[in-house]
Amino acid sequence: MVKGLEDRLFNALVYAVLVFCALLAIFPILYVISVSITPFGEVLRNGGFILIPRDVTLTAYKTLLTQSNLPQAFKVTVLITVVGTAINLVLTGLMAYPLSRKNLPGRRLVLLMIVFTLIFSGGLIPTYLIVKSVGLIDSIWAMILPNAIWSFNVLIMKSFFEGLPEELFESARIDGAKEFRILFQIVTPLSIPVIMTIGLFYLVGHWNEFFQAIFYVTDRTLFPLQVIVREILMQSQQPLENADNITPTQTLQMASVMIASLPVLVVYPFIQKYFTKGMLLGSIKG
Amino acid sequence: MALAALRKYWPFYVMLLPGVLFYLIFRYFPMYGMVIAFKDFSMMDGILHSPWANPWYKHFETFYQSPYFGELLRNTLLISLYKLVWGTIPPILLALLLNECRIRWLRSIVQTLTYMPHFLSWVIIFGILIALFSQNGGIVNRWIVEAGGSSYPFLTSTHTFRSVLVGSEVWQNLGWGAIIYLAAIAGIDPTLYEAARVDGASRLRMIWHITIPGIRSVIVLLFILKLGHLLDAGFDQIYILYNIQVYPVADILDTWVYRTGLQQLNFSLASAVGLFKSLIGMVLVLFANNVAKRWGEGIW
Numbered sequence: 001m002v003k004g005l006e007d008r009l010f011n012a013l014v015y016a017v018l019v020f021c022a023l024l025a026i027f028p029i030l031y032v033i034s035v036s037i038t039p040f041g042e043v044l045r046n047g048g049f050i051l052i053p054r055d056v057t058l059t060a061y062k063t064l065l066t067q068s069n070l071p072q073a074f075k076v077t078v079l080i081t082v083v084g085t086a087i088n089l090v091l092t093g094l095m096a097y098p099l100s101r102k103n104l105p106g107r108r109l110v111l112l113m114i115v116f117t118l119i120f121s122g123g124l125i126p127t128y129l130i131v132k133s134v135g136l137i138d139s140i141w142a143m144i145l146p147n148a149i150w151s152f153n154v155l156i157m158k159s160f161f162e163g164l165p166e167e168l169f170e171s172a173r174i175d176g177a178k179e180f181r182i183l184f185q186i187v188t189p190l191s192i193p194v195i196m197t198i199g200l201f202y203l204v205g206h207w208n209e210f211f212q213a214i215f216y217v218t219d220r221t222l223f224p225l226q227v228i229v230r231e232i233l234m235q236s237q238q239p240l241e242n243a244d245n246i247t248p249t250q251t252l253q254m255a256s257v258m259i260a261s262l263p264v265l266v267v268y269p270f271i272q273k274y275f276t277k278g279m280l281l282g283s284i285k286g
Numbered sequence: 287m288a289l290a291a292l293r294k295y296w297p298f299y300v301m302l303l304p305g306v307l308f309y310l311i312f313r314y315f316p317m318y319g320m321v322i323a324f325k326d327f328s329m330m331d332g333i334l335h336s337p338w339a340n341p342w343y344k345h346f347e348t349f350y351q352s353p354y355f356g357e358l359l360r361n362t363l364l365i366s367l368y369k370l371v372w373g374t375i376p377p378i379l380l381a382l383l384l385n386e387c388r389i390r391w392l393r394s395i396v397q398t399l400t401y402m403p404h405f406l407s408w409v410i411i412f413g414i415l416i417a418l419f420s421q422n423g424g425i426v427n428r429w430i431v432e433a434g435g436s437s438y439p440f441l442t443s444t445h446t447f448r449s450v451l452v453g454s455e456v457w458q459n460l461g462w463g464a465i466i467y468l469a470a471i472a473g474i475d476p477t478l479y480e481a482a483r484v485d486g487a488s489r490l491r492m493i494w495h496i497t498i499p500g501i502r503s504v505i506v507l508l509f510i511l512k513l514g515h516l517l518d519a520g521f522d523q524i525y526i527l528y529n530i531q532v533y534p535v536a537d538i539l540d541t542w543v544y545r546t547g548l549q550q551l552n553f554s555l556a557s558a559v560g561l562f563k564s565l566i567g568m569v570l571v572l573f574a575n576n577v578a579k580r581w582g583e584g585i586w
Contacts, residue, residue, distance in 0.1 A: 010489055014386045021380055022399040025461065028414045029402075031425065035417055095305030098298035105291045110302060113309055120568045122316025123560030124540070125547040129322070129333060130315045146312050149305055179297035208407035211522065215548060226409040230526060233413050250416070250423045257413030264405050272398055275405075279465050 029265070036060055036254035060255035070259060072221060073228040076140070080224060081206040084144040088153075088202040089195060096154050097183050100161035114151045124215070131216050142216035143209055143224065150205075153198045156278070160194040161187065197278035200271055207264060225260045232256045323558040345558035354542060362538040365519040368452045370512055376456055377463030378505060382493055384464065385471050400461025408526040411454055415441060415527070419450070447532040455523060466508065467501055474500035507578050514574025517567045539563045 037060075038053035064070050098104055099111060121127075127146065136142040164187065172182050188195070210226040217223065233253050292299070318333075323345055325336040339345060349355055380400065387393040403411070419426050419440040427437040440446045478496045487495070521540035528536040539559060547556030 006488065010386075011388065014383050015389070015392065018380075018383050018387055018392065018396045021383075021460065022396045024457070025400045025403055028418060028457075032414055032417050091305055091308060094301040098301050101298060104295055104298055105288075106299075110306065113306070113314075117309065117313045119571045120317070120564055121313070122318075122320055123557065123564050124543055125553050125557040125560055126316035126319030126322065126333075127312065128548060129319050129553070130311065133332070134311065145308075148312075149308050154305070179301070183301070204405055208409075210407065210409060210526070226407050230409045230412065233409070233416060248423075250420075253413060254417055257410055257417075261406055261410045265402070268402055268405055269398055272401060276401070276465055279462070280469050 029261075032254045032257055036251060036258050038251070040248045040251055060251045061259070063252060064255055064259065068232070068256075069220065069223065069228050070225070070256060073223055073225045074259070076222055077207060077209065077225040080140060080143050080209060081203060083140075084148075084206040085199055085202045087144060087148055088150075089199050091149050092153050092157055092198065093183070093188070093191075093195070095149065096157035097161055097187060099154070099158045102162075114154055118151050128215055137216050138219045138222065139217075140222060143212045143222075144206075146212060146216070147205075150202070153201065157191075157194055157198060160191060164190060193274075193277070196271075197274045200274050201278060204264065229256045229260045320557060320561050320564075322554050323561045325554060327554040327557070339554065345555045346562065348555060349559050349562070354537075357534065358537060358539050358542050361535060362517055362519045362540075365448060365451060365524070365536070365538060366516045368448060369455050369520070370509070370516075372452050373456050373459060373463070374505075374509060374512075376460050378467055378501075380460060381464040381467035381471060381501075382497060384468060385497065386489065386493070397461065400464070402461070403458045404462035406458070408523050411458060411523075412526050415450065415454060441527070442529055442531040444532055444535045447528070447536050451520070451523065451527065451536065454527070455520065467504065470501040470504040471497060503581065507581055510574050510578045510581065514571040515567070516570055517563055 034053055037056050037058065039055050039057045042053060042055055095110075095114075099107055101107070122130075131137065131142060131146055136145060168186060168190075169182060172186055177186070208226060209224045210230070213222070213224050213227050233256070235249055235253070322333055322336065324339055324342045325333075326339050326344075327333070327336045331337070341347075384393055384396065387396070406414075416424065418424055421427055421437050421439040421442070424437075424440070426440070431437055438446070441450060474497065478500075479492055482492050482496060517539065519538045519540070521538070521544075524536055524538055525541050525544065528541065540563070543556045543560050543563070546552045546559070
């Protein structure tokens with residue numbers, strides 16, 4: 001009997017802490033949403049705390065979508081996300097497949113070349129000079145090519161390919177299939193899970209693109225979403241008088257944060273399991 | 287021999303070509319470009335033709351003798367260590383709790399919600415921090431004022447900025463960091479729990495005597511591997527969150543290299559510091575991997 005009580009207390013404690021963790025994760029985001037849609041007057045009247053606003057206003061969003069660089073930046077981000085992810089996947093796959101063939105002469109050398117970049121890098125300045133000297137500065141490609149392949153992803157994909165049954169390749173070769181056809185028509189369809197996982201990591205990487213833009217791009221029309229949002233966030237706060245008539249800085253700031261994160265937040269719950277899988281693949285084999 | 291291999295395997299080499307080119311251009315040319323740490327680089331002359339520095343260690347000496355050296359190194363190591371210390375335990379605790387959770391839907395909701403911050407960019411998290419902690423308009427400060435206190439500049443004060451860095455990092459990685467421990471827990475032999483249950487062990491005792499020992503090697507392994515990255519205090523995060531008021535406590539090697547190189551165009555000095563960091567970083571990673579390997583399983 002005592003045991004049952006103890007068990008229930010223990011459970012209650014576990015659930016309480018877990019719920020607290022979940023709230024800790026979600027509360028800041030809910031708060032950002034509510035600030036972005038609440039008329040500022042109401043925020044002030046309530047001492048600053050509103051989770052479910054009584055009045056909803058989308059003025060901040062309208063202002064941002066009509067009077068700022070955000071729509072242009074949104075287009076840039078979508079472009080580098082789509083084109084970039086496609087290039088990432090093709091290059092990663094093309095590299096991982098030969099490396100999964102254990103008897104390929106020179107395989108170890110290429111692997112060494114990849115792994116070495118995980119522990120040593122030329123650093124920011126020399127990389128900048130190279131990007132500059134190949135003429136990528138101020139182009140969309142500066143945000144795509146310098147990080148076109150992530151070494152970890154090559155290693156993950158390689159080990160996935162290594163797990164495919166050898167007979168598959170042999171029978172295809174006996175049938176006279178060329179290696180490119182084997183890769184694209186036999187290996188690729190069987191590798192959808194790993195392609196999804198890796199593709200999603202690349203995708204989020206591009207969506208959150210910030211630093212390559214800061215490093216290599218000065219043309220404002222090429223700035224991606226995150227760069228513009230940070231600019232909006234850096235604007236200092238305006239005084240809080242007359243709050244009912246203007247859309248205050250903070251409301252605009254939070255609306256810009258929502259515009260930049262909404263796609264990730266909406267899609268995320270549906271694709272979460274792929275990420276989790278990828279995380280484990282990476283930690284075991286990487 | 288080589289020719290025969292080429293004839294037999296040529297499609298594979300064609301496949302490798304774009305990737306190898308990528309690595310040569312964007313990863314290995316920059317390593318060669320590091321020579322400008324030993325040169326007086328000018329854009330006009332380029333990497334190749336810029337004159338050698340005299341003496342060759344000039345830029346390293348400049349850095350070593352500058353007041354930045356101590357400050358940058360201290361900030362880098364302190365921020366890294368704080369993150370390591372504060373960031374290790376919470377994900378382990380969360381994993382233990384998730385493992386004890388008997389309600390499946392609760393478990394999966396908690397997982398989904400706590401993993402999510404990992405996918406938010408630092409710019410987004412910066413926005414969240416402004417909403418919560420900025421001096422005018424941040425909700426925490428409004429609470430403080432309402433309670434009769436005076437507002438505090440959490441995001442621009444040298445006293446609180448490192449806590450903001452560590453706290454936001456812990457927040458971002460709480461759930462994501464737990465995944466690997468959950469996997470390790472799933473690998474524990476279930477008969478151990480059966481035996482303990484028969485012996486009448488409480489759940490707390492089972493956690494203490496079975497679960498934690500079962501994942502101890504993973505905990506130590508991850509800790510060692512993180513030690514290898516001690517010089518990476520988090521450039522992305524710090525660059526996006528910091529401001530000129532907090533440079534004394536937040537400026538790290540990477541952020542200084544960025545400002546000195548790409549903003550003040552002092553390429554050689556910045557490269558020298560970058561090279562210094564890359565080399566020590568490599569030694570640390572190799573050392574950490576070596577220790578980890580001896581501990582049981584290396585990462586390669």
